[in-house]
Amino acid sequence: DAGVIQSPRHEVTEMGQEVTLRCKPISGHNSLFWYRQTMMRGLELLIYFNNNVPIDDSGMPEDRFSAKMPNASFSTLKIQPSEPRDSAVYFCASSTRDNTDTQYFGPGTRLTVL
Amino acid sequence: GQQVMQIPQYQHVQEGEDFTTYCNSSTTLSNIQWYKQRPGGHPVFLIQLVKSGEVKKQKRLTFQFGEAKKNSSLHITATQTTDVGTYFCAGPYIQGAQKLVFGQGTRLTINP
Numbered sequence: 749d750a751g752v753i754q755s756p757r758h759e760v761t762e763m764g765q766e767v768t769l770r771c772k773p774i775s776g777h778n779s780l781f782w783y784r785q786t787m788m789r790g791l792e793l794l795i796y797f798n799n800n801v802p803i804d805d806s807g808m809p810e811d812r813f814s815a816k817m818p819n820a821s822f823s824t825l826k827i828q829p830s831e832p833r834d835s836a837v838y839f840c841a842s843s844t845r846d847n848t849d850t851q852y853f854g855p856g857t858r859l860t861v862l
Numbered sequence: 863g864q865q866v867m868q869i870p871q872y873q874h875v876q877e878g879e880d881f882t883t884y885c886n887s888s889t890t891l892s893n894i895q896w897y898k899q900r901p902g903g904h905p906v907f908l909i910q911l912v913k914s915g916e917v918k919k920q921k922r923l924t925f926q927f928g929e930a931k932k933n934s935s936l937h938i939t940a941t942q943t944t945d946v947g948t949y950f951c952a953g954p955y956i957q958g959a960q961k962l963v964f965g966q967g968t969r970l971t972i973n974p
Contacts, residue, residue, distance in 0.1 A: 779960055791905070791950065791964045804961055839904055849960050850895070853904040 750774070752854035754840050760860045766828040769857045772821055773842030781851060782815055782825050783839040791839075797823065798845075830861045864889045866953055868965035876973050881938040883968035885951035892957045894927055894934045899967070900947040908936075938970075946972050 753772040761767055773780045781796040795805040797817045805815070812831070817823040827834055837858050841851040865888045875881055885894065893912045897905040909918055911927035911934060918925045922945075924937045938945055948967040955961040 790966045793961060793963075796961060798960065841905075843960065845960065849954075849962075850907045850910065851905075851962065852907070856904050 752840055752842050752852055754838075754854035754857050756857060757855060758858045758860075760862065761830055762862050763831055764829045765861075766826065767830045767834075767859060767861075769825040769838050769840075769859070771823045771825070771840030771854060773823070773840070774852055775821070777842035777844045777852070778820070779843045779845065780817060780823050781841040781843070782823070783841065783853075784836045785839060785856075786836045794825070827859075830859075832861045835859055835861050864953065864955055864963050866951060866963050866965040868951060868968055870968055871966060872969050872971075874971045874973065875941055877943060878940050881941050881945070881970055883936050883949050883951075883970075885934045885936075885965050887932045887953050890931050891953040892931075893954065894931075895952045895962065896925060896934075896936055897950045897952065897964075898947050899950065903947075905950060941970070941972050943972050943974055946970060 755770045779798050782794040783791055784794055785791045794807045795815045796803055800817045813827055815825045837856045839853050839856045841853040843849055843851045867886045869884050893910055895910045896908040898908055899905045909925050914931050915929045916927040922939045926935045948969045950964050950967045952962040952964045955963050
């Protein structure tokens, strides 16, 4: 079975540009999480969805960030406009509500904003 | 909110030496999970501990959950180069929540 799929794997853009990161969760998983990882701040949860509904977006840094999950098999994280401090690795993870709530992470998107 | 602290932040060992990382929560946890992230990779689930005082083993890895369910440890016996990576503990933000709070991680490097 395919794991969590993220695209693109690498993105280099210039400050002020719009960036869209994409995620396809594992089939059958009903929860999806967006994380950001940096050396300074570690692994931070940005937002998570349950059954396509945003449950907690308290980690979204500011209005420049938005996330959508139009259906059970696709989610996007958009940054508009991007800034150099947004440079990080963005992970998407999915899970199913069972006894473990184990999260399965995608390979990540390494974003560099120049 | 709930905080999860991990120590040490970095650990360098000679191959064959043992390694331990510790995780402490500001609140009682319903469970704790451990993840491993290889350099350049993504976090991968290792194990979940649920019961007070629980001990679980995976080959050379031993995981413990404290009696008060506020701390946990991961011990690796006789490290190998394949153990290189960052080890994270994570606990539910609040009991029953899917949202996890991750520790800062312990980065393990090994001299072969």
